[in-house]
Amino acid sequence: MRNSAGSKTAASHAVDYSTASALERPVPTPVSGPKFGSDAVAEALRALDIPYIAINPGASFRGLHDSLVNYLGNQRPNLLLCLHEEHAVAIAHGYAKVTGKPMAAAVHSNVGLFHATMAIFNAWCDRMPMVVIGATGPVDATKRRPWIDWIHTARDQGAIVRPYVKWDDQPASAGAAREALLRGAWLTQTAPRGPVYINLDAEMQEGALEEPLPPIETSRYLPAAASAAPRSLVREAAEMLSAAERPVMLIGRVSRDEQAWQDRVRLSEQLGARVVTDLKVGASFPTDHFLHAGAPGIYAVPQAIEAIREADVILSLDWVDLSGTLKAAFGEENVTPPVIQVSVDHQIHNGWSMDHQALPPVDLFLAAEPDAVVPEMLEILNASGVITAARQADPLELSDLPSGPIAVEQMGKVLRHACGARDVSLLHLPLSWNGAIWPFRHPLDFVGSDGGGGIGGGPGISVGAALALRGSGRLPVSILGDGDFLMGVTAVWTAVHYRIPLLMVVANNQSFFNDEVHQERMAHMRGRPVENKWIGQRMTDPEIDVAGIARAQGAVAFGPVHSTEDLVSTFEAAIKAVEAGSVVVVDVRVQPGYTPAMTAALTRSSQ
CATH class of the missing domain: 3.40.50.970 (Thiamin diphosphate (ThDP)-binding fold, Pyr/PP domains)
Known part of the structure; x- marks a missing residue:
């Protein structure tokens, strides 16, 4: 999801920390600066403006837990206690779906990470940002407690999730841990988005800092990395769509940004393009708009299939499973209309997960986020005028509902x-x-x-x-x-x-x-x-x-x-x-x- 500086997002209210802080307010601890490796990690999370960290507690990150409570005072980030690691990660996933911004989740060594894997995979397929923090028993074998630290230590713990995270790391020092958090926060928020995993050595967390880490200006390590398609390709796409008599827009992964929503409506009305949306991703276009083809579903409804079959140009805005949808419409026939694809999703396709779906036919590819391309198209098309007013919520009559068992x-x-x-x-x-x-x-x-x-x-x-x-x-x-x-x-x-x-x-x-x-x-x-x-x-x-x-x-x-x-x-x-x-x-x-x-x-x- 794109949340550009200065844009109005659909969830632009301030984060409310007060409820969690009031519920779990620690006894004040006098501190004068970071003393331990985990203090530096906690400081980095605050500097990154991570609002919450959902956890299921574990001894492998007891150092970080202490730092979050006794060094930061359980504020910014606030701890959110969960009863299972899968739910901790799922909560971070849900938060990102609304805000487009990452939360953190902490999971206990390899055993907690095993619990969390399904939720991490969900977030991966959904292209949602989050910072998952793991931990391991002491990497130095001489520092491990008998039995328990050994079964909670893996030589390459990141391998458990590496095929379905954007990046992972196991830093060996407090300074390296801070850098890993900076890099992870940057990567998770850069399209195509996805979870990152950072595994913290228990000994590093609990060890005293030999000397204070030098101050760092966090914002300088989070550079905007928006991808843009060449203007010539955007113009070519706009001209193809403008010349079409029956264009269709397939709107997939886009942001919750209200201006971007209005831009998509304006583009469809400018082109007279039918619009198809689905329920695999969030709302992206008014579904009762006169140009919306049928109702959204997990799979395309007959009205949507008909619109796609009749199209003379198809514009995909990062549509999930473009090939599958075209196959549902055209079967084994050739896809006759030219297809324009706007997406950067190909940048994280890998050989382990098949969530990238079948390879679709594409005649013009714009490697950029849809939210960046649509305004450019509007400018090229010199689109003007007021978009169709949103309908007011209409009362729903229940007189026709049958009595008895419920469908x-x-x-x-x-x-x-x-x-x-x-x-x-x-x-x-x-x-x-x-x-x-x-x-x-x-x-x-x-x-x-x-x-x-x-x-x-x-x-x-x-x-x-x-x-x-x-x-x-x-x-x-x-x-x-x-x-x-x-x-x-x-x-x-x-x-x-x-x-x-x-x-x-x-x-x-x-x-x-x-x-x-x-x-x-x-x-x-x-x-x-x-x-x-x-x-x-x-x-x-x-x-x-x-x-x-x-x-x-x-x-x-x-x-x-x-x-x-x-x-x-x-x-x-x-x-x-x-x-x-x-x-x-x-x-x-x-x-x-x-x-x-x-x-x-x-x-x-x-x-």
Whole structure:
């Protein structure tokens, strides 16, 4: 995400440190300057303006922990205690999705890093910045405690995550650690963004500084490294689009910047270009705009496919899986319209992870961030005029909703009705979500999916996003599948403990339903009984008390809600509780099922 100096970002409120500081305020410690290696590390984190560091405690970074509490006074950064390393990293991920800026997360030696790997991979696939700090038992074997330090020391700990971080390091001194943090903070915020990992030697942390480190001007080590396409190529792209009769814009990874949002709307209107967006990334264009083709989904809906097939020029703004989308539209035929790709993502493609997707046909490539290219195109096209006014939130009538068992679409409509005219940020959506029922009209109306498809990331990502939104006036709402919620459920405690208001709605079909669909496909393909698809998938006998698990962590909880009639009053009460400062979980028992577009995409993928 680009957050250029002087630009108005969608999440431009100041960081509020007061709540965490008031909750966990340490006894004052008289200090006159850094005394230990970890003090220098803590100072560097503050100098980098890292607001929070989410942790699951571990002896390998006990030196840094002490420095954050007793040297910095648990302020800037504030510690956020988590019950699992995966959630610590997921919270940093969610924070970055809203702000475009990195948080830190600290994980305990190799064992904590193993726990954190799924969340790091999610952030990698989502191209989100964060600084993950790890630690190791003393590198000097003579300094290791018997047994425990040995099993918590690895010769190359960074190898655990190296294929899905932008950079990693294991500095051997306090000065080297400070430099590693500076380099890591710079790299993680430079497009294409992604997590970095810095592993701190326990002995270095705990050892006394032989002499003070010289002062350093942090800003000089974080140079802006924005990539720009040659003006001639931007002009060529603009001319191709201007001459087209049926251009289409595929809008993928872009920032939460409000000016950039308006620029994209202005470009589409200037060109008369149809626009396609999806739910893998955050809101990027008003989805009820007259030029938006169909509703956003994880996979393109028929209206979007039709627009792409009819296009005479396609502009991809860092679209996720361009090749897959073109294949869905054109099948095995040649992609006839010329394709313009605007992206720098190729710079971090590697041979381990296939998250770069299949190689797409591209006729004109602009190696730059979309937020930098779109204003240039507008200037070349001499675009002027007022963009179409955003529609006001329209009331949603519920008279047509059937009574009885709840479908996910019905649940979404009732929730939108209960939210009324409030500014809502959707922090997570389930695979069964129909993008047509809730229009996005602002960059923070939806912050995107988990990136790597890792079940269990939703709760932590939601907590991190709600943390970033605290004080913004927006209502943070997360809609989670039951499997996702249960795998990441202890992130709820962190939200409650640090007073991070949040509404979590669990779309509970009591099954790992996506895999039921896959078992049904296998049964059809092999001529075996479809009736057995539920075995090893259903979470019943006993039923899981989702609301009870939430209450046990201090959240306000409702449910299970079984009928549409009970949903309206439940959601209204839940929203009031969130607005009063609570973390709220609502267990809604829903019927299993997917949208037609999702079902069609799964059918194509199984053929």
